[in-house]
Amino acid sequence: MENPSNSKTALNLDENVGAMICHLPLWLTGLFLNHIYCVIVLITDKENKFVRFCAIQSLMLLVVYSVLVPIVIIMTCGVGVIVIPVCIGLDIYLAVKANKLEKVKLPVLGDLAEQWS
Secondary structure, three states: OOOOOOOEOOOOOEHHHHHHHHHOOHHHHOOOHHHHHHHHHHHHOOOOHHHHHHHHHHHHHHHHHHHHHHHHHHHOOOHHHHHHHHHHHHHHHHHHHHHOOOOOOOOOHHHHHHHHO
16 A cells, blocks of 8 residues: 555655554564564654654553453453453554554543654
């Protein structure tokens, strides 16, 4: 898909590709590579608000996953592993929407990400 606005990130990626990378699920990128990319975006790209928004929201979502998923799994004696596919599905949904340059604001996190971007 070609980027209709022809906007580029500080790393010379199309805006939609940069935003999509921020939301790729961990199992696709491995070793948190997409979150390392998010940090690089926040340091280098001061102009592109959409990519910054995606980077901040993705990092905050990582924190939520890191805290809530283990708690849910422990409290449900392992049955809570069902939450993991839901998290992966959410990441895929956000990546697809970001690739289409559509901003999806998650409750609470989206508002904070928009404020901080």
